[in-house]
Amino acid sequence: MKNFVLVFMAIVLIAGCDDADTIRIGSKNFTEQVIIGEIMAIIIEENTDVRVDRRFNLAGTMVCFNSLRTGALDIYAEYTGTALAVILDEELESRLGPDEVYEFVAAEYRERWNLHWLKPFGFDNAYTLTMRQDQATQLGIKTVRDLVQYADEMTAGFDAEFLNRSDGYPGLREHYGLEFKNRPRQMDPGLMYQAAAEGRVDVICGFATDGRIPALDLIILEDDKDFFPPYHAAPVIHTIVFENKPEVIEELNKLQGLIDDETMQSLNYEVDGNRRRPSAVAREFLEENGLI
Numbered sequence: 001m002k003n004f005v006l007v008f009m010a011i012v013l014i015a016g017c018d019d020a021d022t023i024r025i026g027s028k029n030f031t032e033q034v035i036i037g038e039i040m041a042i043i044i045e046e047n048t049d050v051r052v053d054r055r056f057n058l059a060g061t062m063v064c065f066n067s068l069r070t071g072a073l074d075i076y077a078e079y080t081g082t083a084l085a086v087i088l089d090e091e092l093e094s095r096l097g098p099d100e101v102y103e104f105v106a107a108e109y110r111e112r113w114n115l116h117w118l119k120p121f122g123f124d125n126a127y128t129l130t131m132r133q134d135q136a137t138q139l140g141i142k143t144v145r146d147l148v149q150y151a152d153e154m155t156a157g158f159d160a161e162f163l164n165r166s167d168g169y170p171g172l173r174e175h176y177g178l179e180f181k182n183r184p185r186q187m188d189p190g191l192m193y194q195a196a197a198e199g200r201v202d203v204i205c206g207f208a209t210d211g212r213i214p215a216l217d218l219i220i221l222e223d224d225k226d227f228f229p230p231y232h233a234a235p236v237i238h239t240i241v242f243e244n245k246p247e248v249i250e251e252l253n254k255l256q257g258l259i260d261d262e263t264m265q266s267l268n269y270e271v272d273g274n275r276r277r278p279s280a281v282a283r284e285f286l287e288e289n290g291l292i
Contacts, residue, residue: 021049023241023248026064026076027056030189031271031278032125032209032233032264036077038282040235040252046292048247060161061086069113074241075252078117079125080105081229085167098124098230109236116242118249119256120232123209123264127167127228128220130206132196136219143224147203148178156184157192157201167228168205175227190272193218209261211269254291 023044027037034056041052055073058064065087067073080098083105084090096104106117129144141147147154162168163186172178180203187195192204197216206213206220208231213220235252242249259267263285270281286292 022051022053023074024053024055026058026067026073028060028064029057032268034278035267035282038279042283043251043286043291044248047251050248068238071238074238075235077233078236079231079233081167081231084229086165098232101230102232114239116237118235118252120234121255121259122257123259123261124230124232126208126231128206128208130204130213130218130220133217133219143222144176145224147221148176151178152181154180154202156180156203157187157195158184158205159189160186162205176225209264209268211265212272215269215273
C-alpha cells in the first residue's frame with residue numbers, strides 16, 4: 001500500500017508538467033522547507049527565462065525523494081543528516097563532521113541515482129530535544145543525558161518522522177537509553193512548540209533553526225553523547241536539470257553559504273511568529289542580499 005501511494009503521488013506530480021521551460025521545485029511540509037523552496041523558485045524566476053511549478057508541502061522526506069528520483073520533481077532542498085540516516089540508511093555510530101557527511105551523501109546520490117547535490121545554503125537545521133526553560137532549570141536538565149533520569153515522569157510530543165527514523169526516537173532510545181513511560185504523542189511539527197510552551201507536553205523534537213524556540217522561552221538540550229549527525233541543507237537536483245539548465249545551477253549556486261543558522265531562524269519566525277507569507281519573506285531576503 002505504501003509503495004502504491006508513492007507511485008500515485010509521483011503520477012499526480014508529473015501530470016501536466018512536460019514543458020521544457022518549466023521546472024518543478026518541491027518542499028516538505030514545514031515552514032522552513034517552503035521558505036527555502038520559495039527562495040529557490042524566486043531567484044530562478046527573476047533571473048532566468050525558466051518558469052517554476054511549485055510543488056510545496058509534500059508529505060515528508062520519502063515522497064520528496066522518490067518524486068525527485070523518478071523525475072516528478074526537479075529540485076528540492078534536503079538535509080545531509082536526513083539523507084545519511086533515512087535515504088541511505090547508514091548507521092550513525094561513528095561521528096562524522098559536516099564536510100565528511102556532505103561529501104559522502106553527495107557521492108552516494110551521484111553513484112546510485114545520478115542525482116546532484118549543490119553546496120549547502122549555510123545553516124544546520126539539526127534535530128533537537130527541546131523543553132521549557134523554566135522546567136529545565138527547575139529540574140537541572142541541560143543535556144539529553146540529564147533528561148534520561150526524568151523520562152518516566154514526562155510526556156513527549158514528536159512528529160511522525162521522528163517517531164520512526166533511526167536518527168529520531170528509536171535511535172535515541174538505543175544511544176542514550178531514553179525511554180518515556182508512555183509512548184510519545186504524534187504531533188504536527190507546526191503545533192509542537194506551542195504545546196511545549198503551554199505545558200501540554202514536556203519534551204518535543206525541535207528543529208535548531210526554528211524561531212519559536214527562543215520566542216516561546218524554550219531551550220535546546222545539549223546532545224552530549226553526539227547522537228545527531230549534521231543537517232546542512234542544500235539543493236538536490238535531478239540530472240536532466242543539472243545537465244541542461246546551467247542558468248538554474250548558476251542562480252542556485254549564489255545561495256551557497258548565504259544563510260546561517262541565525263538568519264534561517266529569523267526567516268522561520270517571520271512566517272510562524274509574525275504570520276507573513278513565505279513568498280514575501282523569501283522575496284525580501286533575496287532583495288536585501290541583492291540577488292533579485
